[in-house]
Amino acid sequence: MLEIYNWIYAFRLKTLPLSLSGIILSSFISFSEKGIFNINILIWSSITSILLQILSNLANDYGDGIKNIDNINSIGPKRTIQSCMISKNQMIIALIIFSILSFISHMILLYYSFKDHMILLYYSFKDHMILYSFFKDKMIMIVIFIIGIFICIFSAIKYTIGNNPYGYIGLGDLSVLIFFGLISLEGNYYLYNHIFNYKLLLLCFSLGFLTVSVLNINNMRDIENDKKYGKYTIPVIIGLKNAKIYHTLLMIVPFILSIIYVFITYKSIYQYIFILLIIPTIMHLKNIYHNHDFNHELNIAIYINILYTLLMGIGFIL
Template sequence: MKLKYWIYAARIHTLPLSFSGVTLSFFISKSRTNVNIIAYILCIITALLLQILANFSNDYGDSITGVDNFKRIGPKRTIQCGFISLSEMKKAIYIFSILSFFSGFFLLCETILWKNFFIFIISFIGIFICICSSIKYSIGSYPYGYVVGMGDLFVLIFFGFFSVEGSYFLYTYTLCIDIFILSLSIGLLNIGVLNINNMRDLDNDYENRKYTTAVWLGIKYAKLYHTFVISLSILLGIYFIFLNKKTIYQWFFFIFPVIFLILHIKNIIYMKEKKLFNSELKKLVMLTFLYEFSIGISFIN
């Protein structure tokens, strides 16, 4: 039965990264104005579809280039292991591209179409950019995930700015500097997730000409880079809470996940075996979700 392999290929453990950003902005928006719950639901569906599309595309692209091989330390991929064929995965990529498009289109119709047609057109183009970016990370003649810094930049844009600031705009029809700061904080945490993945597979990526930031920096400086992005994320979060502080409970909700993030940094710095990066990757995914949820829930009146 192939259903379990498709679920595995979707990388369920990464999906909280896609819907936590739109949920965080929903909580904050709801504390400031009336929010269309249908818009929130469509945001979640669209974000999940795009994340699964990206994961399927990564499985397909890394298999073609040879990055997914049995030297790789990370979890085995479905195409690599023969559970799903290249043609089957290619069809799934087409299907999720179409599903992502229609979900995003319905979202824009629900939120923007009757309010500002020009912004609707710009946002409509944005849907195509999101879909293409989900695919082109690993697929094509020049996948941007194989170029130094580009993967990090696109993660910052899509999991930070688009996820938090973009969804906040769809909920409230406004852009705010404090939400921009928060979106940068969230984007940096997601870069941290990508960086752990790249540190873990550094040697294999280098052999297969996948030049990630970790490959370019080397393991020592990749750990320092990791420390920097997580620390900067925390500092930006502190500034956001300072700008929006209403009660002491907001600081309590914020500090709780930060304690674990600091412990995570310590673990990364002193980590010797690359296999241990797998557990820290999953941990940072859940800490990122907890960080976003804690900030968001502190805004509920």
């Protein structure tokens, strides 16, 4: 039982809802715009995202552990490698398993997204030009999505593992913006509709920035220890004072972009319901400036992210 607890602890369950935000929001928007919803896509995209997030958390635990970034001076929750709760060899095996599971889940997701088009392709063989064009377009996108899962797996591992992990040179924020915002929201929207919604980029950046804010609090909390051991996160590079200003932008800009998106896609006043989050966001920012209980504010930032997703989605449905 203790070993099972150790693995559940290493999964860092609190972070998993963040991986679902883009998927949930894209599902809401797809249904509200075109009445398109596929439960299989929702299920398998959610499973894939959760597996990738767990993979990332385990890789982060392993990478920081072997580099001694996680140590007795760390402020955040203890990590399993550093605490000898899980051995290095066990963690390596877990990384391999979750990489494989992520790939398999993603391939099942692609099957449910493209299977109707493949059936249509099969029965449209009479017109060879249409057949070729249709087959070519769909196959290109399938190949892109397959390449995409390899990039996601590689990025999840490379964040803290290897000789030059990008999380140690201030690129973690950019990675979160891309994967939790652009790929999660726009990519999953494509799996439903097989078209790109370029207006949706406004919400991609909004959701991405809100998720980066969670990482930023984590990095502000660990700034002294990271600086000491050579992990150059954004707060380490720009300093704590500027990191708080940066955090303010990460929390405020999403509301501006979301308002613009609702304005250009306006259907009802309910689309603005997410604005209710401005009050807790301002309180959160006030606490960031006036105290250093970053662990508490980390939880608040996660809740704001989740509520933003739900309120934005519900607003479009209503």
